[in-house]
Amino acid sequence: MAATPRARTTTKAAPTGGKASAKKATPTKRGSGKAPVDDHAKSASGRKSIDDTAGRAAAAAYGEQVSFARGKRPSDKLSKAELVQMYRTMVLARRFEELVIDQYREGNLPGFVHVAIGQEAIASGVGHALGDDDFIGSTHRAHAHIIARGSNVEHLMAEMMGRITGVCQGKGGSMHMADMSRNVVGANGVVGSGAPMMTGVALAQKELKTGNVAVAFYGDGASSQGNVHEGMNLAQIWQLPILFILENNRYAESTPTWQTVPVDDLTVRGAAFGMKTFAVDGNDVLAVYDTTAVAAEYARAGNGPVYIVAETKRLSGHYVGDAEVYRPKGEAKAARQTDPIPAFRAQLLERKVPERDLKAVEAEVEETMERAVEAALAADFPPAEDAMKHVYAEYPYPGPVLGL
Amino acid sequence: MAQMTYREAVRTAMAEELRRDGRVLFMGEDIADMGGSQGVSKGMLAEFGPERIRNTPISEEAIVGAAVGAAMSGLRPVVEIMYMDFTSMAMDPIVGQAAKWRYMTGGQVTIPVTIRTQGGAGWQSGSQHASMLENWFTHIPGLKVVMPSQPDDARLLLKAAIRDENPVLFVEHRDCYPRKGEVGEDPEEVGELGVGRVLREGSDCTVVCWGGMPWLALEAAETLEQEDGISLEVIDPRTLQPLDLGIILESVRKTNRCVVAHEAVTFGGFGAEVAALVQEHAFDHLDAPVLRVGEKWAPVPFAPVLEAHVVPGAQQIIDAVRSVAYATA
Numbered sequence: 001m002a003a004t005p006r007a008r009t010t011t012k013a014a015p016t017g018g019k020a021s022a023k024k025a026t027p028t029k030r031g032s033g034k035a036p037v038d039d040h041a042k043s044a045s046g047r048k049s050i051d052d053t054a055g056r057a058a059a060a061a062y063g064e065q066v067s068f069a070r071g072k073r074p075s076d077k078l079s080k081a082e083l084v085q086m087y088r089t090m091v092l093a094r095r096f097e098e099l100v101i102d103q104y105r106e107g108n109l110p111g112f113v114h115v116a117i118g119q120e121a122i123a124s125g126v127g128h129a130l131g132d133d134d135f136i137g138s139t140h141r142a143h144a145h146i147i148a149r150g151s152n153v154e155h156l157m158a159e160m161m162g163r164i165t166g167v168c169q170g171k172g173g174s175m176h177m178a179d180m181s182r183n184v185v186g187a188n189g190v191v192g193s194g195a196p197m198m199t200g201v202a203l204a205q206k207e208l209k210t211g212n213v214a215v216a217f218y219g220d221g222a223s224s225q226g227n228v229h230e231g232m233n234l235a236q237i238w239q240l241p242i243l244f245i246l247e248n249n250r251y252a253e254s255t256p257t258w259q260t261v262p263v264d265d266l267t268v269r270g271a272a273f274g275m276k277t278f279a280v281d282g283n284d285v286l287a288v289y290d291t292t293a294v295a296a297e298y299a300r301a302g303n304g305p306v307y308i309v310a311e312t313k314r315l316s317g318h319y320v321g322d323a324e325v326y327r328p329k330g331e332a333k334a335a336r337q338t339d340p341i342p343a344f345r346a347q348l349l350e351r352k353v354p355e356r357d358l359k360a361v362e363a364e365v366e367e368t369m370e371r372a373v374e375a376a377l378a379a380d381f382p383p384a385e386d387a388m389k390h391v392y393a394e395y396p397y398p399g400p401v402l403g404l
Numbered sequence: 405m406a407q408m409t410y411r412e413a414v415r416t417a418m419a420e421e422l423r424r425d426g427r428v429l430f431m432g433e434d435i436a437d438m439g440g441s442q443g444v445s446k447g448m449l450a451e452f453g454p455e456r457i458r459n460t461p462i463s464e465e466a467i468v469g470a471a472v473g474a475a476m477s478g479l480r481p482v483v484e485i486m487y488m489d490f491t492s493m494a495m496d497p498i499v500g501q502a503a504k505w506r507y508m509t510g511g512q513v514t515i516p517v518t519i520r521t522q523g524g525a526g527w528q529s530g531s532q533h534a535s536m537l538e539n540w541f542t543h544i545p546g547l548k549v550v551m552p553s554q555p556d557d558a559r560l561l562l563k564a565a566i567r568d569e570n571p572v573l574f575v576e577h578r579d580c581y582p583r584k585g586e587v588g589e590d591p592e593e594v595g596e597l598g599v600g601r602v603l604r605e606g607s608d609c610t611v612v613c614w615g616g617m618p619w620l621a622l623e624a625a626e627t628l629e630q631e632d633g634i635s636l637e638v639i640d641p642r643t644l645q646p647l648d649l650g651i652i653l654e655s656v657r658k659t660n661r662c663v664v665a666h667e668a669v670t671f672g673g674f675g676a677e678v679a680a681l682v683q684e685h686a687f688d689h690l691d692a693p694v695l696r697v698g699e700k701w702a703p704v705p706f707a708p709v710l711e712a713h714v715v716p717g718a719q720q721i722i723d724a725v726r727s728v729a730y731a732t733a
Contacts, residue, residue: 135477169510176508185476186509190500196466197501200473200481207429207455208478227496230466237461390511391545393569398598399646 066278066291074129074293075286080353086128086285087348088361090120090341093144095369096153097316100143100160100174104320108377109160113174114141118283118315121340122247123148125288126215129296135183135201136215137194140175142187145217149182154372163379170382171390183212192218192225195244199231202242202305213241213299221252223269224260232307236273239304243295244275246307247282249314254326270307282310283340286347313338406589411581413555414444414520417562418482420591422452425480428566431458431467432484432520441486442522442581464493468519472502472571475517482566488523488575489535502571503546514569518562524578524616524667525715531703534711536615536668541573542645542677548597549645551575553618555585557642560595568597577616577667600648602655606637609661609725612652612678614640617665617697617721624721632731644674652678653686660691661728665721670698692728697721 078086097115104113116123119141127148130136138145147153151167159166160174167179178186185201188194198216205212222228223246235242248266250257263269270277276298280291288310295306313335317324324332349355389395408416421428430445430452436459439446449457460467464485471481485491491498502515525534541549548570552558558576565572603618604625611621618640625636637655641648656662662682664675679694700714 137473166510168508168512171510172508176504178505178509178512180509180512185473185513186505188501190496193469193496193501196469196497197473199466200470200475201477202473203470204474204477204479207474208427214473227465227469230461230463231469233461234463234466234470238458390507390509392548393506393514397646 066280066287066294068290073286073290075289078289080351080357082128083348083351083353084357084361086124086289087344087358088365089124089127089148090285090344091362091365092153092368093120093123093147094341095365096147096157096372097143099157099369099373101320103161103373110162111173111175113160113320114318115316115320116141116144116314118335118339119247119249119312120144121285121344122245122282122288122310122312125285126217126245126292129289129292130215131212131296133183133210133212134215134296135185135198135205135212136217137185137198137201138187138217139194139219139222140187140189140191141219142177142217143174146177146179146182146184146187149179149184151179151182151184153368154375155179157369157372158376158379161376161379162381163376164382164386165376165379169386192222192227194218195222195225195228195231196234197231198242199235199240202235202240203238205241206238211300213243213296215243215245217245217247219252220246220248220250220257220261220266221255222246223266224252229272232273232275232305235305236275239302241299241302242305243292243299244305244307245292246309247312248309249312251314251318251326253318254322254324256326266309267307273307276304276306278306278308280308280310282312283338283343285340285344312340315339405586407584408555408587409581410555410558410576410583410585411442411444413559413585413587414562414576415446415448416587417559417566418445419448419451421482421563421566422448422456424591427478428480428482429456429458429474430482430484431460431471433460433462433467433486435459435484440484442578444576444581445484464490465497468494468497468517469501471517471519472497472505472515475502475515475571476505476513480516480518480566482518482520485519485521487533488521488537489532491519491521491537491540491573494519498541498547498571498573499544503544506570507546515571516566516569518565518568518572518574520562520574520576522576522578522581525699525704525711526579528706528708528711530706534704536575536577536666538573538575538615538644538666539668539672539674539677542674546571547645548572548643549575550597550643551577551614552642553577553580553613553615553640554601554603555580555583556587557595557601557640559587560593561597561642563593564595564597567594572597575615579616579619583619597643598646598648599643600639600641600651602637602651603640604636604638606635606659608635608659609663609729610637610639610652610655610659611663611665611721611725612639612641612675613665613721614642614644615667617667617716620716620718621665621721623718624725627718627722628725632726632729634725634729634731636725647678647681649681649685652682656682656686657689660689661725662690662694663697663721663724663728664694665697665716665724667716668698669701670696671701673698692730695724695728697724
């Protein structure tokens with residue numbers, strides 16, 4: 001299987017697994033002009049950082065963007081109502097996380113929290129391109145992914161606050177939120193561990209012939225973890241229906257990707273496994289939708305896994321309260337210029353979606369989230385003895401440990 | 405009943421469960437054509453095919469991680485980790501994921517995955533292929549740890565592990581593989597996790613032991629009977645998590661003396677937990693301190709003379725029993 005690497009295939013002509021022209025992995029082209037490097041991003045070591053505003057350019061330079069004949073994009077078939085729903089998902093995820101920050105600062109949210117503000121286009125594009133029965137596994141930065149699968153934000157917010165009405169009854173919190181009613185296997189507090197786990201979920205889909213695909217989200221930081229490489233390797237050997245979606249926000253916590261990844265172009269890592277690989281501008285929700293739709297169809301048809309590198313930007317710190325001392329001056333401000341939400345809003349207006357529809361959605365989201373926060377704040381904390389439930393499938397546990 | 409080795413009993417258990425339940429599959433390194441590094445799965449590929457007997461890359465983290473994902477979405481995987489030392493390569497999926505996923509999700513999923521592994525010293529396989537590390541896992545809420553010594557128990561408890569809704573670590577001691585015993589043949593028969601077994605009845609001292617040690621304890625019992633007139637009761641808890649504390653306490657209340665013997669390093673081992681439980685619950689019945697037998701504080705060495713110095717044998721059990729019986733040979 002895969003004796004001949006099907007590396008870095010382009011899909012310009014036939015997006016669904018058609019014979020793609022094998023293009024040799026392009027070596028790093030830093031400073032080649034295709035991915036302009038900002039002067040401000042010079043590091044102490046003298047090595048210039050990967051340009052932080054060049055997601056699109058980097059993808060064009062190194063990756064394969066799924067492209068289509070005019071009028072043939074999967075997203076062309078989306079109705080206005082569906083487009084508005086994609087917009088709603090992004091706005092809902094954004095508002096959810098803004099309120100999470102507020103509530104955290106007010107002391108209503110224990111622990112610590114990672115938000116994905118600025119990365120909502122990936123969540124929404126992927127979420128809407130998947131079928132209802134497909135599975136996702138996420139990361140420590142999971143809220144948007146989960147919201148995009150249609151989970152109830154009231155239960156999610158309650159979970160964030162450790163309440164009994166939380167989706168995990170207060171046992172998971174932000175970093176371990178799961179919602180099996182929406183096939184959300186869960187966020188994951190261990191960087192990269194979702195990759196082998198979702199490989200297993202994909203194995204079950206294949207063995208049980210469900211026709212569903214699994215998605216493993218992870219970040220550029222996780223892309224250096226062994227678990228991701230091992231998961232991708234196994235998935236490719238077994239030709240499992242899984243999408244590995246790398247959200248490249250260019251920071252592993254505080255450390256810029258160029259310090260931890262020896263290649264500029266993360267798509268080249270797909271070549272190591274002979275895996276079908278796409279690059280996409282992760283701030284373009286429709287491009288994410290199209291790429292995911294093509295990838296999911298490919299995987300669903302039994303052609304094996306797909307690796308997608310989505311370039312994006314984190315508009316917030318690694319965690320709420322992060323002073324971001326490691327970020328070059330001006331970078332965060334520049335990143336805000338590429339905020340996917342206003343960009344998509346403008347795109348919708350261009351497509352003649354009435355502004356009143358967008359305003360109605362924005363108002364409804366505001367109200368929904370207000371209600372969610374209120375309900376979460378009003379909900380009870382779990383009884384302390386609940387801490388001993390769900391350790392095992394049996395309760396009470398038959399061993400002596402609980403009796404002591 | 406049929407006479408079979410422990411190795412055959414393990415294979416029989418897996419085969420019976422694969423036949424019984426289409427959701428069971430078996431994956432690991434070299435398990436298919438080769439039949440596993442210890443020959444446990446010999447012949448299984450021919451019966452069940454490569455979809456259900458899945459050879460994997462040398463990739464413990466992915467093997468267990470994928471098994472955990474598969475377990476929470478409808479399959480019941482059995483995984484083989486070739487040597488117990490290599491569980492260190494899969495600690496995150498075992499400890500960080502499998503053990504906690506049901507808990508963290510508030511009971512939304514179950515993780516019916518069985519992780520089989522084997523180990524044990526005495527084969528001059530050196531420090532990285534001989535460790536017994538059961539206490540790493542008995543310490544993790546959410547995991548069950550099964551470690552039977554007898555062929556019939558291996559069959560019945562592995563079947564129980566595969567049918568269990570929790571992640572179960574099933575540990576086989578390498579010394580046990582060629583041991584023979586009477587094993588039942590009814591495929592519906594299944595054991596119960598958390599129930600210990602009296603392997604030998606006695607009146608003077610209790611030895612609690614598991615893995616490969618019960619075989620040595622039974623040898624020690626013969627010697628002590630003949631040379632010292634000491635009657636040894638040998639208890640194999642079979643499952644360490646959950647532990648059948650009742651069977652241990654009942655025995656200690658009868659014999660008033662207790663030795664805990666395992667092959668793993670003594671210090672900080674599971675024997676310490678058993679000793680603590682015994683003194684806590686049966687202090688007034690004890691005529692002597694609870695002693696532990698286990699490996700000395702060193703990695704398992706290679707050269708036979710060094711290995712024998714570190715790893716406990718029947719003699720160490722005999723010495724410990726004589727000590728608590730205040731007897732000298």
